[in-house]
Amino acid sequence: MKTFSLTLADIKNKARELDEQDTLKHFREKFLFPQHNGKNVLYFTGNSLGLQPKQTKDYILQELNDWAQYGVEGHFHAKRPWYSYHEQLTNKMAKIVGALPEEVVMMNQLTSNLHFLMVSFYRPSGKKRKILIEYPAFPSDVYAVQSQVKFHGGNPETDVIMVRSERDDFVVDETKILDAIATYKDEIALLLIGGVNYLSGQVFDIANITSFAHKYNIICGWDLAHAAGNVELKLHDWDVDFAAWCSYKYLNSGPGSVGGAFIHQKHLNNFDLPIFAGWWGTDKKERFKMKPVFEPMPTAERWQVSNAPILSMAACLASLDIFEEATMPALIQKSKQLTAFLEEALLTVNNIYGKEIFKVITPAQRGAQLSIVCNLEHPKKFFNELIQNGVIADWREPNVIRMAPVPLYNSFNDIAQLAEKLRYIIDQNNFIF
Numbered sequence: 001m002k003t004f005s006l007t008l009a010d011i012k013n014k015a016r017e018l019d020e021q022d023t024l025k026h027f028r029e030k031f032l033f034p035q036h037n038g039k040n041v042l043y044f045t046g047n048s049l050g051l052q053p054k055q056t057k058d059y060i061l062q063e064l065n066d067w068a069q070y071g072v073e074g075h076f077h078a079k080r081p082w083y084s085y086h087e088q089l090t091n092k093m094a095k096i097v098g099a100l101p102e103e104v105v106m107m108n109q110l111t112s113n114l115h116f117l118m119v120s121f122y123r124p125s126g127k128k129r130k131i132l133i134e135y136p137a138f139p140s141d142v143y144a145v146q147s148q149v150k151f152h153g154g155n156p157e158t159d160v161i162m163v164r165s166e167r168d169d170f171v172v173d174e175t176k177i178l179d180a181i182a183t184y185k186d187e188i189a190l191l192l193i194g195g196v197n198y199l200s201g202q203v204f205d206i207a208n209i210t211s212f213a214h215k216y217n218i219i220c221g222w223d224l225a226h227a228a229g230n231v232e233l234k235l236h237d238w239d240v241d242f243a244a245w246c247s248y249k250y251l252n253s254g255p256g257s258v259g260g261a262f263i264h265q266k267h268l269n270n271f272d273l274p275i276f277a278g279w280w281g282t283d284k285k286e287r288f289k290m291k292p293v294f295e296p297m298p299t300a301e302r303w304q305v306s307n308a309p310i311l312s313m314a315a316c317l318a319s320l321d322i323f324e325e326a327t328m329p330a331l332i333q334k335s336k337q338l339t340a341f342l343e344e345a346l347l348t349v350n351n352i353y354g355k356e357i358f359k360v361i362t363p364a365q366r367g368a369q370l371s372i373v374c375n376l377e378h379p380k381k382f383f384n385e386l387i388q389n390g391v392i393a394d395w396r397e398p399n400v401i402r403m404a405p406v407p408l409y410n411s412f413n414d415i416a417q418l419a420e421k422l423r424y425i426i427d428q429n430n431f432i433f
């Protein structure tokens, strides 16, 4: 174990200094924190469900009021007309993921979007039928690719290649992904990987993997559930073919809120791409002529199927407005500091006991999440104590605790308080054996 000389008092002092220097600290006031014994909980699960912005209620109320006042006329007469409501999200979202506005659309939800996009971009033909995915991947993504393979008459046992982590820390060596691509280059049709792994917090080199796979005519799709609003993305420049994400994790848009999709500009004028179409994908100027002929839009909006879910989009807009004010570069800078400080605090607690109680498995390529293996005899019991003491983190079997210090609303002091609670819980419960 590294020798380490900080004490909890040092951590507390350092937190105070860092909070004072933090130019984004006022954003914390824009969010609602769950309460525990009359105080804000220490919330470290923005990677799973982001906190509610205080202004979200006003954005949704605006739509409820406009619905009450205008009824169906709200499509055109609401303060933010529903017919074009989704367009207000596009520019703000495109900036966050590094895309051109025409490449982005907010619609449906994440797994649905993966399916709709695979309809267009998973086109097995001849020998090229396989989908490459990482393991462990989020189960929904695994089910989605398996069912797509079956839909095309393939066999998921042989046509889904899972590049497995062979390490006990769940980290997937990127060279293993590149090796698998090179080995099966003539058989892989599509690669679909989580840009930030949900379990380990590992950030993949999207640009590098994408350009390598493109050499072999492999289409590259990325699931950005844990990446959007968390790490730097340049989807257009990186030549990503398509991507999908949800808005309820780092993007703070509320449970089950509207998802996002990206289709690279180079595909937008390919009208031969098969799609599952709906009336919201047809030319919007002609839409209400109700013609039986689909006139595909030359933008990502072509993939829209249904009219937009305004109430969930209102929540999304409330949050994207905050991102626009804070800006991604500033958020990422603070995020790096916060995450490093969380690691420092965990090492300090280890040091008090002279044992590696908390082992961070997240590699250096990371965003605002540390996945922590808890080396105690009863890690689940320890985790439950955290919750009892007002610390909201999350648990993933077999023994991983995930913690995300989110730059929009977490402070350095949150982390100093966490370190004190960790020590308190360990001492109170005689967790060291």
Ligand SMILES: *Cc1c(COP(=O)(O)O)cnc(C)c1O
Binding pocket: 109, 110, 111, 112, 138, 140, 141, 194, 198, 223, 225, 226, 246
């Ligand atoms: C959160 C998450 C999902 C959830 O999918 P929904 O369709 O939004 O329920 C899927 N995939 C990944 C990688 C995730 O992190």
